[in-house]
Structures are given as C-alpha cells and as structure tokens.
Amino acid sequence: MKKIVFIFAIIISIVACKTETKKTEDNHQQVESKTETPFLALGEFDTKAGDFVNKEVKIQGIVDHVCKHSGKKLLVVTDDGKVHITSDTRFNDALQGSEVSLKGIVLEERIDEAYCLKMEEDNIKSHSEGKSNKDQFDQKKEHIQQYRDRMKTENIDYISLYSLQYVSHTEVK
Amino acid sequence: MKKLRKWSRILHRDIGYFFIGTTIIYGLSGIALNHMSDWNPNYSVSIEHSSTSINLENTPSIKNNVLILLDEIDSRKNYKKHYYPNTNTIKIFLKGGSSVLVNLKSGAVRAEYLKKRPVFYEVNFLHYNPNRIWTWFSDAFSASLILFAITSFFMVKGKKGIKGRGGIYTLLGIIIPLLFLIYYL
Numbered sequence: 001m002k003k004i005v006f007i008f009a010i011i012i013s014i015v016a017c018k019t020e021t022k023k024t025e026d027n028h029q030q031v032e033s034k035t036e037t038p039f040l041a042l043g044e045f046d047t048k049a050g051d052f053v054n055k056e057v058k059i060q061g062i063v064d065h066v067c068k069h070s071g072k073k074l075l076v077v078t079d080d081g082k083v084h085i086t087s088d089t090r091f092n093d094a095l096q097g098s099e100v101s102l103k104g105i106v107l108e109e110r111i112d113e114a115y116c117l118k119m120e121e122d123n124i125k126s127h128s129e130g131k132s133n134k135d136q137f138d139q140k141k142e143h144i145q146q147y148r149d150r151m152k153t154e155n156i157d158y159i160s161l162y163s164l165q166y167v168s169h170t171e172v173k
Numbered sequence: 174m175k176k177l178r179k180w181s182r183i184l185h186r187d188i189g190y191f192f193i194g195t196t197i198i199y200g201l202s203g204i205a206l207n208h209m210s211d212w213n214p215n216y217s218v219s220i221e222h223s224s225t226s227i228n229l230e231n232t233p234s235i236k237n238n239v240l241i242l243l244d245e246i247d248s249r250k251n252y253k254k255h256y257y258p259n260t261n262t263i264k265i266f267l268k269g270g271s272s273v274l275v276n277l278k279s280g281a282v283r284a285e286y287l288k289k290r291p292v293f294y295e296v297n298f299l300h301y302n303p304n305r306i307w308t309w310f311s312d313a314f315s316a317s318l319i320l321f322a323i324t325s326f327f328m329v330k331g332k333k334g335i336k337g338r339g340g341i342y343t344l345l346g347i348i349i350p351l352l353f354l355i356y357y358l
Contacts, residue, residue, distance in 0.1 A: 099254055
C-alpha cells in the first residue's frame with residue numbers, strides 16, 4: 001500500500017511541477033474589443049483587404065471547410081466570395097457548415113516570379129519523388145501559369161493574396 | 174544497486190499499469206494520424222448520387238425547397254446552412270459535417286455523408302490536446318515514458334539485462350532514428 005501511495009505521490013508531483021501560471025483561456029472563445037472592428041464583406045474582401053494589412057477586420061460567412069490535417073485552417077464562404085483563415089490553435093470540426101462572425105488580422109502573401117519559380121521547383125520535386133500524381137502535377141503547373149498570365153496581363157510584378165490570422169469568432173444562429 | 178533494481182521494477186510496473194489506457198490512446202491515434210494522407214482518421218465518408226427536379230435557384234422559397242430535398246434524401250432536421258459556390262451549384266451543409274452538392278442545371282445530387290469513426294474519433298480528439306488539464310496529464314505520461322526508459326536499465330541483471338541482450342536492443346533503438354536523421358535531415 002505504501003508503494004502505491006508513493007507512486008501516486010510521484011505522479012502528482014510531476015503534474016504539480018507545472019508552474020506555469022498563464023491564465024487558462026478557451027482557445028476559440030470570443031474576446032470583444034471595445035474599439036469597433038471594420039467589417040469586410042467577403043464579396044469585396046480581395047479588393048479591400050489591401051487597405052487593412054496587419055489590421056484587425058471582421059467578416060461573416062459559412063465555414064465551408066476545416067482542414068482535416070492540421071485543424072488550424074478554415075475556409076469561410078458566402079455566395080459572393082471566400083477567405084482562408086489560419087490559426088495557432090485547432091478549430092472544432094463541428095464548425096463546418098456553421099455561420100460565423102469572425103475577427104482576424106489581414107495577412108498578405110505576395111506571389112511574384114521568384115515565388116512561381118520556387119513553386120515550379122517544388123512541384124517537379126514532389127512529382128519526381130512520387131508524392132503527387134500526374135493530375136496533381138498538371139493542376140499545379142496550370143495554377144502557376146495562371147499566376148504568370150495574370151501578372152503579364154495586368155502588367156504587375158506580384159499578385160497579393162489575402163487571408164486572415166484568426167483572433168476570435170462567434171456563431172451566428 | 175539491489176534497492177535501485179527493486180524500485181525500478183516497482184515504478185516501471187505500477188506506473189505502467191496506471192498508464193495502460195493512455196498508452197493505448199496514443200498508440201491507436203498515433204497510427205491513425207500517421208496515415209492521414211491515406212484515410213480520414215476521424216470520419217468514414219460515404220458518397221451517394223441521385224437527382225432532383227426541385228427548384229433550388231436562389232428564390233425567396235429556397236430554404237423551404239432545400240428542406241423538401243433533404244426530406245427526400247436525408248432529413249430536414251439535419252439542415253444547417255446553404256450557399257452557392259458558383260452560379261450552377263448549391264452546397265447544403267448538414268449537421269455532423271455532411272454536405273450535399275446539387276447541380277442546378279442537371280439536378281444531379283452528390284451527398285457526402287460523414288460518420289464518426291468510433292474509438293478513433295475519441296482517441297484522436299485526446300491526441301490533439303483538447304485542453305490544458307489534458308496537456309498536464311499527457312505531460313505526466315510523457316515523463317513516465319522517460320522514466321520507463323531509465324528504469325529499464327536497472328530492472329534485469331545478467332545477460333538479458335542492459336549489459337547483454339538488453340544493451341543490444343537499446344543500441345539498435347538508438348541507431349535506427351539516428352540513421353533516419355543522418356539520411357533525411
């Protein structure tokens with residue numbers, strides 16, 4: 001009996017050694033800020049997000065997809081547009097199909113020729129290693145060509161892709 | 174040394190018993206999540222094709238029409254939301270992660286039904302650290318794995334112990350990950 005008590009004492013000690021006093025937080029609970037966050041309709045997200053890079057905005061839409069691999073990416077959609085959301089913590093997959101009002105920081109990713117070359121290189125490598133099939137390889141190749149065509153047509157050096165870094169959300173009933 | 178051996182056995186055995194459930198949880202979910210690119214570890218997916226003549230264009234009666242469709246292929250009780258990904262398609266979300274895609278022109282219906290995989294869904298949920306208390310518990314489990322490794326040095330003496338066969342196994346178990354590191358890193 002003494003031995004069992006001793007073993008449990010060790011286990012409890014290990015748990016108690018966690019001295020981190022950081023306030024426990026529910027990862028995806030809403031934290032209302034007092035300042036009004038600008039609202040971006042998804043239909044105009046791609047055209048207006050450039051004005052809010054690194055700033056917090058609010059969107060509303062239906063969660064079309066929760067990434068099954070990481071659980072840390074969402075695709076939020078409406079009839080008029082869509083936006084990708086990334087988070088440091090996992091989302092509950094029950095969110096899929098729910099309408100959410102979501103706050104996030106606008107992130108910008110620039111696609112330029114160097115980026116296209118890198119994607120091209122990765123695509124060839126991935127295909128040669130057997131990680132992607134012919135269809136996936138061709139699809140990616142076409143996608144890269146679309147970026148190049150768009151840059152050429154619009155006479156621009158890069159394409160900006162916008163997404164949101166997750167801050168908080170509430171479900172809209 | 175005798176006392177050390179005795180306590181190594183006691184700790185290895187009794188903490189081992191205590192963490193049997195947790196070991197199975199991490200073992201099962203580890204295999205399930207390792208093969209994520211080959212299968213959906215949380216849900217089994219079934220696809221059903223059918224067709225409909227119900228008008229699902231974006232009209233004021235759309236919600237009601239969607240519910241009528243769901244009565245035909247599933248149940249209106251499962252309705253969650255719908256939207257139009259493009260002018261030719263409506264996507265209807267059902268409770269539990271299932272969804273229905275309808276081609277508005279042809280009336281072709283593609284329903285994707287998700288069903289939670291019993292046991293796997295639950296062990297995967299725990300594997301992903303659902304909250305801080307579980308993090309502490311799983312930290313204790315991880316610490317106990319280190320303790321198992323250390324105590325195993327002292328548990329058995331003689332040619333089956335660390336100075337004999339046990340030592341060879343230990344070396345192999347260290348060399349294999351090292352080889353992977355040398356080759357792939």
